[in-house]
Amino acid sequence: MKLLWIHWIQYTVKLSPEKMLNKPISAWRLLSIGARKISIQSIRKIGPICIGCVRFMTTMSKAIEKRFPKAQEIAEFLSNTMNFKHRHLLTRDGRLRLRVVVPVSAAAFVGVFTLASFSMDSQAFQMGPDISEPRSLISGQAHDDMNMADLSNAREKRLERYENHEGKVEEVALFQPEPAKPREKSLVVGAGDTLGAVMQRAGLGASEVYKLVQSMEEHYDPRRIRPGQKLEFRFDPVDEAGSAYDLAQMTMAVDPLHVVSLTRGDDGFESVMIEKETVTKMNTGKANIEVSLYGSAEKAGIPSGVIAQAIHIYSWDVDFQRDVRKGDLIEVMYEEVFSEDGEKVKNGNIVYARLNINGQDIPVYRYEMKNGDVDYFDEKGASMRKALMKTPIDGARLSSGFGMRHHPVLGYDKMHKGLDFAAATGTPIYAAGDGTIERANRNGGYGNYVRIRHNSNLKTAYAHMHKFGKGISAGKRVKQGDIIGYVGTTGRSTGPHLHYEVLMNGAQVNPKTVKLPQGETLVGEELKNFKAQVASIRGEFVKLSGNPKLALLEDQ
Incomplete structure (x- = not known):
């Protein structure tokens, strides 16, 4: 029976004798192989198999009726002894019903197959090359050319062979475990956390934490860690089984543009500061001034840092505490810097600004000259920068003017x-x-006092400072816009403020009315290049904001 089943497998699913001879095969093993092959490759043969089963059942039914001609008498006996009704077992013409024939036939088939299987050796059936009869039954021909050494080697390989859809043999190793994969963990710094505490929460030991912190100090002070910073850890397995894991890499974002990375090397951990690539984009904003410039700009979505930069640009000509009124307007086009992953890093330079005060437009454009100097110029190429700034402080209120007053x-x-x-x-x-x-020292009622000589007859003085700027001392050269100190109330003062003086030929003059030399004016090729850049800026602003006002300014 087993040999017949092998023959059926060979005929139906084309499993070659060589593949069946590679290892011992039991009856149930053959049954499972036949079922697997049917489910994978012999869908089309299921129909004939089913038809064969039906024919087998029919044959068994006829055999039962022929073997037991007195079925009607048996049915009557069963109905009398076991309370079976006559119509439950026989039809009107005295034949056994299908409900009886099918289970009896199936039971007979299973019984015959089981007895045949167990009548053979209880061990696996060895289809070796020395058993010629099974080989001939399987293949129908002699196998004298079969190499016994090859068959022995094939049996020693712990492999199963399958046929793919192209008929090629693929070998699959048995019980081959997948190697362990690296593990990753992300932690966010919470309020009150230290860097060491976060590392220990990730599962690192005290000695390893100490080494990491020491390596990081080369690029970043761990004491500057703040809530919200994210730490990424990667642990690699020490072996393929994953019996243990070691830290392989740790990264921490310092800011949107910089990341500290620590990687395990042969001599410990190596740290590097990674700077992301940046992308610069243009943005625009427009604010109608209602109460204050800062408040109106914030309401219009213009960043406060951009407005502070605009005030500084216009500080040579405009006193924002006295000149700006309700109904005035400011519009800007400025740079925004993004990291390579799309996170905004900072606001860049103002490229164009237009301030409308009392109906008068004051546009300015950023331009880099051939010598590398960068400045802001009006539409005619005249620098906004004057010999002196009109207001040497941002966001301050003019509390007392030049002239006679009642001393507070x-x-x-x-x-x-x-x-x-x-x-x-x-x-x-x-x-x-x-x-x-x-001079940069204490000066009686002036308190902390700084005086700057700009040329042979022009000087400026700054009094009541809280403290001096970094590196400020007598003899130091400074440029316009450098921080020289901070507002305070030292000396004869009733509150924090800056006392500012302009001296011409040693005498104080009114800073608001003094005539000062103008800044640089572009000419020749420099002016031509500036005009071309202005036209480009106008086009880009109109495209971004949809406001044609800028384009019309130059056409009027």
Whole structure:
């Protein structure tokens, strides 16, 4: 019976004798192989198989009726002894019903197959080359040319052979485990966390944490860690089974543009500071001034840093505390810097700005000259930069002008020989122009005092400072816009403010009315290049904002 089943498998699913001879095959093994092959490759043969089963059942039914001609008598006996009804077993013409024939035939088939299987050797049936009869039954021909050494080697290989859809043999190793894969973990710094605490939470030991922190200090101070920073850990298996894991790499974002990476090497951990690539895009904003410039700009979505930059650009010509009124307008086009993964890093330079004060337009454009200097120019190529800034402080309120006044401390009228700008303590104070510091020390009622010589007859002075700027001392050269100190209330003062003076030939003059030399004006090839850049800026602004006002300004 087993040999017949092998023959059926060979005929039906084309399993060659060589493949069946590679290892011992039991009866149930043959049955499973036949079932697997049928489910994979012999769908089309299921029909004939089913038909064969039906024929087998029919034959068995006829055999039962022929073998037991007195079926009607048996049915009557069963109905009398076991309370079976006559119609449950026989038809009207006295034949056995299908409900009886099918289970009896199936039971007979299974019984014959089982007895035949167990009548053979209980061990696996060895289809070796020395058994010629099974080989001839399987293949129908002699196999004298079969190499016994090859068959022995094939049996020793712990492989199963399958046929793919192209008929080619593929070998699949048994019980081959997949190698362990690296593990990754992400942690976010919480309030009150230290870098060491986060590392230990990731599963690192104290000695390993110490080595990591030491390596990181080369590029980043671990004490500057703040809530919200994300740490990424990658652990690699020490062997293929994954019995243990070691830290292979740790990364931490310092800011949107920089990442500290620590990688395990032969001599410990190596740290590098990775700087991401940046992409610069243009953005525009427009604000109608209602109450304050900063408040209106914030309402219009213009970043406060961009407005501070605009105030600084216009500070040579405009006093934002006195000149700007409700109904005025400001519009800007500025750079936005993004990291390579799309996160905004910072706001860049203002490329174009237009301030409308009392109906008068003041447009400015950023331009880099051939010598590398960068400045802002009006539409005619004249620099916005003057010999002195009109207001050497940002966001301050003019609290006292130049001239006679009632002194708030001394209590009598006295000439006030400068301008007072009220501002919060610590507000930066800028050098009004290029020059050399003559004095930077305590000066009686002026408190902390700085005086700058700009040329042989022009000087500026700054008093009541909270403290001096970094590196500010007598003899140091400064450029216009450098921070020289911070607002305070030292000396004879009733509150934090900057006292600012302009001296011409040693005498204080009104900073608001003094005539000062103009800045640089572009000419020749430089002016031609500037005009071309202005046209490009106009086109880009109109495209981004959809406002044709900029294009019309030059056509009028």
